[in-house]
Each structure stands twice: as C-alpha cells, then as structure tokens.
Amino acid sequence: xxxxxxxxxxxxxxxxxxxxxxxxxxxxxxxxxxxxxxxxxxxxxxxxxxxxxxxxxxxxxxxxxxxxxxxxxxxxxxxxxxxxxxxxxxxxxxxxxxxx
Amino acid sequence: xxxxxxxxxxxxxxxxxxxxxxxxxxxxxxxxxxxxxxxxxxxxxxxxxxxxxxxxxxxxxxxxxxxxxxxxxxxxxxxxxxxxxxxxxxxxxxxxxxxxxxxxxxxxxxxxxxxxxxxxxxxxxxxxxxxxxxxxxxxxxxxxxxxxxxxxxxxxxxxxxxxxxxxxxxxxxxxxxxxxxxxxxxxxxxxxxxxxxxxxxxxxxxxxxxxxxxxxxxxxxxxxxxxxxxxxxxxxxxxxxxxxxxxxxxxxxxxxxxxxxxxxxxxxxxxxxxxxxxxxxxxxxxxxxxxxxxxxxxxxxxxxxxxxxxxxxxxxxxxxxxxxxxxxxxxxxxxxxxxxxxxxxxxxxxxxxxxxxxxxxxxxxxxxxxxxxxxxxxxxxxxxxxxxxxxxxxxxxxxxxxxxxxxxxxxxxxxxxxxxxxxxxxxxxxxxxxxxxxxxxxxxxxxxxxxxxxxxxxxxxxxxxxxxxxxxxxxxxxxxxxxxxxxxxxxxxxxxxxxxxxxxxxxxxxxxxxxxxxxxxxxxxxxxxxxxxxxxxxxxxxxxxxxxxxxxxxxxxxxxxxxxxxxxxxxxxxxxxxxxxxxxxxxxxxxxxxxxxxxxxxxxxxxxxxxxxxxxxxxxxxxxxxxxxxxxxxxxxxxxxxxxxxxxxxxxxxxxxxxxxxxxxxxxxxxxxxxxxxxxxxxxxxxxxxxxxxxxxxxxxxxxxxxxxxxxxxxxxx
Numbered sequence: 151x152x153x154x155x156x157x158x159x160x161x162x163x164x165x166x167x168x169x170x171x172x173x174x175x176x177x178x179x180x181x182x183x184x185x186x187x188x189x190x191x192x193x194x195x196x197x198x199x200x201x202x203x204x205x206x207x208x209x210x211x212x213x214x215x216x217x218x219x220x221x222x223x224x225x226x227x228x229x230x231x232x233x234x235x236x237x238x239x240x241x242x243x244x245x246x247x248x249x250x
Numbered sequence: 251x252x253x254x255x256x257x258x259x260x261x262x263x264x265x266x267x268x269x270x271x272x273x274x275x276x277x278x279x280x281x282x283x284x285x286x287x288x289x290x291x292x293x294x295x296x297x298x299x300x301x302x303x304x305x306x307x308x309x310x311x312x313x314x315x316x317x318x319x320x321x322x323x324x325x326x327x328x329x330x331x332x333x334x335x336x337x338x339x340x341x342x343x344x345x346x347x348x349x350x351x352x353x354x355x356x357x358x359x360x361x362x363x364x365x366x367x368x369x370x371x372x373x374x375x376x377x378x379x380x381x382x383x384x385x386x387x388x389x390x391x392x393x394x395x396x397x398x399x400x401x402x403x404x405x406x407x408x409x410x411x412x413x414x415x416x417x418x419x420x421x422x423x424x425x426x427x428x429x430x431x432x433x434x435x436x437x438x439x440x441x442x443x444x445x446x447x448x449x450x451x452x453x454x455x456x457x458x459x460x461x462x463x464x465x466x467x468x469x470x471x472x473x474x475x476x477x478x479x480x481x482x483x484x485x486x487x488x489x490x491x492x493x494x495x496x497x498x499x500x501x502x503x504x505x506x507x508x509x510x511x512x513x514x515x516x517x518x519x520x521x522x523x524x525x526x527x528x529x530x531x532x533x534x535x536x537x538x539x540x541x542x543x544x545x546x547x548x549x550x551x552x553x554x555x556x557x558x559x560x561x562x563x564x565x566x567x568x569x570x571x572x573x574x575x576x577x578x579x580x581x582x583x584x585x586x587x588x589x590x591x592x593x594x595x596x597x598x599x600x601x602x603x604x605x606x607x608x609x610x611x612x613x614x615x616x617x618x619x620x621x622x623x624x625x626x627x628x629x630x631x632x633x634x635x636x637x638x639x640x641x642x643x644x645x646x647x648x649x650x651x652x653x654x655x656x657x658x659x660x661x662x663x664x665x666x667x668x669x670x671x672x673x674x675x676x677x678x679x680x681x682x683x684x685x686x687x688x689x690x691x692x693x694x695x696x697x698x699x700x701x702x703x704x705x706x707x708x709x710x711x712x713x714x715x716x717x718x719x720x721x722x723x724x725x726x727x728x729x730x731x732x733x734x735x736x737x738x739x740x741x742x743x744x745x746x747x748x749x750x751x752x753x754x755x756x757x758x759x760x761x762x763x764x765x766x767x768x769x770x771x772x773x774x775x776x777x778x779x780x781x782x783x784x785x786x787x788x789x790x791x792x793x794x795x796x797x798x799x800x801x802x803x804x805x806x807x808x809x810x811x812x813x814x815x816x817x818x819x820x821x822x823x824x825x826x827x828x829x830x831x832x833x834x835x836x837x838x839x840x841x842x843x844x845x846x847x848x849x850x851x852x853x854x855x856x857x858x859x860x861x862x863x864x865x866x867x868x869x870x871x872x873x874x875x876x877x878x879x880x881x882x883x884x885x886x887x888x889x890x891x892x893x894x895x896x897x898x899x900x901x902x903x904x905x906x907x908x909x910x911x912x913x914x915x916x917x918x919x920x921x922x923x924x925x926x927x928x929x930x931x932x933x934x935x936x937x938x939x940x941x942x943x944x945x946x947x948x949x950x951x952x953x954x955x956x957x958x959x960x961x962x963x964x965x966x967x968x
Binding site for chain 1 (some may be wrong): 935939
C-alpha cells in the first residue's frame with residue numbers, strides 16, 4: 151500500500167505546478183488548465199485521506215469536486231471565448247479592462 | 251279668599267318677558283326695522299308696551315301683596331347657572347342669572363318701562379326726518395332692556411352686566427350723529443368717564459365675591475344673600491365696599507368729580523337725553539346706592555349690632571350735598587337749553603344721593619343707639635327714591651318739551667328763542683309744569699320729595715353738625731334751582747321771539763307724551779297721599795316713620811323746614827321773574843363787579859374742571875405717554891437691539907465655528923476618504939494574476955504565522 155505521505159507529496163507537487171501555471175502563464179487557456187491542475191491536486195488529497203481513514207465521504211467530495219471543476223472549466227472557456235470575440239486576444243496581460 | 255289674592259297668579263315667570271320683550275324688539279328693529287313704517291318705531295314701541303303692561307301687572311300684584319296689606323315676600327326667579335362648578339364646601343356658589351322682585355324693583359320696572367314707552371312714542375315725531383331710524387330704535391330698545399335688567403337683577407354681577415349694556419348704549423346713542431365730531435367726542439367722553447366709575451364698581455363686586463362667595467343682595471330659604479352676613483366684614487372693608495359701589499354710581503350718575511361727561515352728552519338726540527336723564531342710566535347709580543344700603547345700614551350679625559360704615563355714609567352724603575350746589579351754579583349761566591337741564595339733572599341726582607346719605611346716617615345712628623333693625627326710620631332712603639320717582643317724570647317732561655322747542659326753532663341756544671308761548675301753547679304749559687316741579691313749588695311733585703330730603707338732612711344735622719352743612723347746601727340749591735328753571739322757561743317762552751324762522755307746535759305724537767307727563771308732575775307727588783305715604787311703594791307693610799304723609803301729622807318743625815325750602819324756591823322764582831321778565835334787575839349787574847365777573851367766568855367754564863381734565867389728558871397723560879415712548883424707544887428698544895446685536899454676534903461666531911471647525915472636520919474626513927480612495931483604487935489593476943499573487947502571498951503569510959506561532963509556543967510556551 152502506498153503510504154499517505156507520498157500521496158500528499160504528489161498532491162502538493164501538483165498544486166505547486168498548477169499554482170505556478172496560474173501565476174506565470176500569459177495565455178488564459180493555460181491559466182485555466184493550470185487551475186484544473188490545482189483543483190485535481192485538492193481532489194487527490196480528498197481521495198488520499200479517504201482511503202487512509204476508510205471513510206467514503208472523501209470520495210463523495212472528490213466526485214463533487216470533479217463536477218465543480220468541469221463546470222468551472224466550461225464557464226471559464228465560455229468567458230474566454232466571449233473575451234476573445236470582443237477583444238481579439240486572451241493574453242492575461244492585455245485582458246485588464248476590469249480596473250480603476 | 252280675598253279679591254287681592256285672586257290676582258296673585260302662581261309664579262312670576264312672566265317677569266322675564268319684561269326684559270326679553272325689548273331685547274327682541276332690539277333684534278327685530280336692527281334686522282327688519284327698515285321695512286316697517288318709521289324705521290322700526292312700531293317694533294320698539296310694541297316691545298316696550300309689553301314690558302309696560304307686564305310691569306304694571308307685576309306692580310299691582312306686589313302692591314296688593316305688599317304695601318297695601320298682605321305680606322308680599324321678595325321673589326327669586328331662577329334663570330340658569332352661568333358659571334357653575336365651584337366645588338361644594340369651598341364657600342363659593344354658582345354664579346347664576348336670576349331675577350329678584352321686591353317692591354323697589356317692581357316700582358323701578360314700572361317707572362322705566364312707562365317713561366321709555368312715552369319717549370319712544372315721542373320719538374316718532376321727533377326722529378321723523380332723521381336718517382338711521384332702525385339703528386336708533388334698536389339702540390333705545392336695548393337701552394331700555396339694559397335698565398330693566400339692572401333694576402331686576404338679583405345679584406351685583408348681573409346688575410353690572412346690564413349696567414354695562416346701558417353704558418354701551420349710551421355711547422352709541424350719544425354718538426348717534428357720529429358724523430359730527432362733537433357728538434363722536436361726547437360719546438367717547440361719556441364712555442371713558444363712566445368707565446372710571448365702572449372699574450371701581452367691578453373691584454367692589456370682586457371684593458364682595460371674595461368675602462361672601464355670593465353676589466345676591468338678599469337671601470331666602472334657598473338662596474345665600476349678602477345682607478344677613480355683612481357683619482362678618484372687617485370695618486375697613488365695610489367702608490370700602492359701599493364706597494367702591496358708590497364710585498360706580500358717581501360715574502354713572504355723573505356726580506362730582508365724574509360729572510364732566512353728562513353736559514357733553516347733550517350732543518345726542520334730545521329723546522336720548524330724556525331717556526338717559528329721566529328713567530335710565532343716571533338713575534341706575536341711585537338704584538345701586540340704594541341697594542348698597544345693605545352695607546351702609548348693616549343687619550345685626552349673629553344677634554349683635556354691627557358698627558355702620560360712617561366714613562362711607564359721610565362721603566356719599568358729602569358728594570351729594572356738594573354736587574347739588576356745584577351743578578346748580580353751572581346751570582345758572584348756561585344758554586344751551588339742554589345743558590341747563592343736564593346740569594339740573596346732576597344737581598337733582600345729587601339730591602338723591604344726599605337723601606340716601608343722610609338717610610343712611612339717621613338709620614345708622616338709630617341702629618348704634620340700639621333701635622331694632624326692623625324699626626329704623628328709613629325716611630331718607632324713602633325720600634331719595636321718592637325724588638327719583640318724581641324726578642323721572644318731570645325731567646322726562648322737561649327734556650321732551652325742550653326737544654319740542656328745539657324741533658320748532660332748530661337751535662339749542664336760548665338767546666335765539668323767546669316768545670314761543672304764543673306759537674307752542676301745549677309745550678309752553680307742560681314745560682311750565684315741569685319747571686314748577688323742578689323748582690319745588692307746591693303742589694308739584696318736586697316740592698314733596700325735595701322737602702323730605704331736606705328735612706331728613708336737617709334731622710341728620712341736629713345729630714352731627716357736619717350734616718347741617720349739607721342741609722344748607724341743599725337749601726341754597728333749592729333757591730338756585732327755582733332761579734335757573736324759570737330763567738329757562740322765561741327766556742324760552744316769554745318776551746319777544748329772537749330767532750329766525752316760523753316756530754310751530756309739534757305733532758301730536760310729541761305733544762301726547764308731554765300732556766301725560768305734565769299730568770304726572772302733579773300725580774306723582776300726590777300719589778304718596780293716595781298710597782298713604784311713599785314708603786308703601788318700596789317697603790312691605792310696617793309701622794315706620796316714613797309711612798307718614800308729607801305735610802300731614804309731622805312735627806311742627808317740619809313745617810318750618812318745608813317753608814324754608816319753599817321760600818327759597820319762591821325767592822329764586824321771583825329773582826328770575828325780576829331779571830328775565832320785568833328786567834327790573836339787569837342781568838349785567840351780576841357780572842359788573844370783578845368778583846361777579848370772575849364768578850361768571852368760572853361758572854361758564856364749568857369751574858375749569860373740564861379744562862383740568864383736558865389738560866390732564868393733554869399734559870400729564872400725553873407727557874406720560876411721551877415719557878413711556880422715550881423709554882420704549884431708547885431703553886426697551888435699546889435692550890432689544892442690544893440683545894439682537896448680541897444674538898447676531900453669537901450667530902456669526904457660531905457660523906464661523908460651523909464653517910471652519912465643524913465643516914472643516916467633515917470636509918477633512920471626506921477629503922481624506924477621497925484621497926485614500928484614489929490611492930487604493932490604483933491597486934485595482936484589472937490584472938487577475940496580480941490578484942492571485944496577492945492571494946498567494948496572503949496565504950503564505952497566514953501559513954507562516956500559524957507555523958511561526960506554533961513553533962514559538964512549542965519552544966518557549968507552556
């Protein structure tokens with residue numbers, strides 16, 4: 151059986167990779183994908199603790215999280231599509247019209 | 251059951267109608283008088299006729315029950331509660347409107363309504379050509395209602411109310427020709443001078459209320475009265491209250507020093523003068539003083555005799571005695587036919603006050619020497635009312651004849667009359683009757699009552715020699731009265747006509763009242779004989795000295811007194827004859843010497859009293875007003891302005907504080923809010939990733955804090 155620590159380390163790595171993507175990538179699609187990675191890191195944590203503590207409710211939360219991530223991706227893509235249609239770009243440095 | 255008692259119907263409620271009928275006539279004349287013939291005269295005469303008939307009926311009942319046998323008891327006619335709600339046990343009763351019928355008020359009701367009736371009838375002819383007749387008839391109706399109410403009131407407050415109604419009507423009627431400045435001024439003067447007395451009267455009423463908790467003159471089984479409780483007053487108040495009431499009477503009856511309004515009141519129509527002088531208004535003062543006898547001659551209180559108010563009695567007799575001569579002297583030199591009569595009214599009213607004063611003195615003396623209250627000799631009181639009653643007839647007659655003369659010749663000035671005997675025979679004869687009665691020539695009415703008053707004054711003089719002075723004043727006045735009465739008559743009706751135009755006898759509606767009144771100058775004096783003494787008119791049956799008939803069954807000394815007053819009157823008459831008819835003594839002789847000239851000047855200027863009053867008004871009062879004005883402008887306004895300026899300065903300071911400190915603080919806060927907002931909003935870059943950085947940074951800081959605190963606690967904590 152894989153020890154819990156490994157799973158947590160994996161999850162932390164995934165979270166860090168995703169966070170880096172969110173903060174560093176300039177393409178909105180990439181930022182969105184990185185966000186999915188962050189969410190999946192969190193889901194991985196749920197699953198890891200579920201199997202560790204023999205409690206199924208963690209897996210229920212994992213399924214819920216997957217559904218949220220799917221909806222999140224769908225809405226995000228729709229917003230970015232709409233932004234692309236109106237501004238011709240999805241570059242995060244240029245999508246800056248919600249400002250003072 | 252006697253025939254007399256058959257006439258006594260149950261209840262006297264009809265007496266209210268005596269008051270209300272002229273009031274209704276007042277309203278009707280004012281509202282619809284214009285649509286009737288003679289502008290409301292039928293309404294006014296109708297109203298007063300009802301009063302007259304009912305008053306006569308009442309009088310007969312009272313006489314049958316009282317003076318002529320039987321035992322009439324004074325009756326209260328309950329009206330309604332005017333001011334209720336004094337808590338029980340506080341000693342103050344309800345103030346009610348109710349009537350009180352005793353012999354005196356029954357007599358006065360007949361007298362007033364009878365004379366008002368005749369004067370109203372006379373007015374048809376006299377006022378025929380005047381404008382504003384509905385106003386005239388409405389006002390005279392209200393006037394008569396006021397007098398009828400005054401004499402039938404059961405308490406002092408109600409008396410005061412009707413008294414003031416008369417005051418108002420006298421103002422309106424004296425100023426009937428208000429477009430004439432003199433009339434307007436005279437009306438104002440009458441109103442204001444009588445007001446001085448009315449204030450005193452009001453103060454008296456308030457003191458009475460304060461002391462007794464009731465205002466009724468007399469009480470009975472169900473009514474609280476003053477008369478029986480007078481003894482509980484302190485001696486000072488016992489003197490003060492009748493003096494205050496007398497103050498009201500002095501104003502209303504034009505006694506010295508408040509006489510100034512009455513000669514000027516001649517500016518009104520002559521009928522109004524007759525109304526004011528004969529039956530109403532000025533007589534109310536005498537009536538009030540007669541009612542004040544409950545104070546002047548106090549009833550025993552709790553079985554003990556009460557010390558009478560000697561000062562008040564002396565003042566009343568003194569004012570009366572002085573004013574008789576004072577007013578008569580002014581009548582002697584006047585050429586205005588109405589003014590002569592006006593001064594004579596003042597003088598004759600003063601006789602009544604003299605009679606009341608000396609009568610009260612005699613009664614009070616008897617009272618303090620132990621005579622029982624019921625057996626007092628009220629001859630003076632009775633003589634004063636007797637004179638009031640006689641004077642009402644002959645003064646009404648004199649004024650109405652004077653009106654008839656003025657109607658004919660169109661002037662008041664006797665120098666423009668003369669020889670009118672041929673043109674106006676009825677007026678001439680009736681006025682002669684009036685003058686004989688005024689002069690006090692037997693058997694005309696004035697003789698009896700004036701003689702009675704003087705004999706009582708003499709009797710008082712034998713007790714206290716101060717009163718002998720008043721008797722002397724009265725006797726000298728009797729001489730002067732006869733002189734000016736015949737001066738008036740001779741100048742008007744004898745000699746050659748000195749005016750222009752064609753005088754003519756007055757219409758029948760005017761001569762008819764003259765003839766009736768002429769008859770009454772004889773009848774009213776002699777009626778005392780028919781009644782077995784005048785006292786029977788105003789007292790219930792009893793064995794008083796005043797029931798004695800004039801000239802019959804009196805001590806020999808009284809004949810002497812009567813002879814003296816008659817002799818004085820005849821001397822006056824003779825002097826008038828010599829001066830104005832035969833001209834054996836030229837009138838100029840009296841004014842030739844410097845003293846005579848000065849006297850004449852003093853009298854024609856009415857002792858300069860009017861001038862003094864005017865000067866008082868012009869100098870003292872206006873000066874006072876000016877001083878007050880100065881005070882008001884400088885001091886009061888100064889204070890007000892200073893306060894205003896102070897307020898302004900305070901406001902400016904407050905404004906500065908408000909603008910600079912309060913607003914400054916508020917503005918500073920808002921400015922800082924704006925400035926920090928400007929700074930903060932620049933952090934809103936719109937770059938989502940920079941927000942994310944902040945979030946991450948925040949999380950890192952939080953985690954670092956948690957771990958840091960945990961580490962700290964593990965290493966150094968407990």
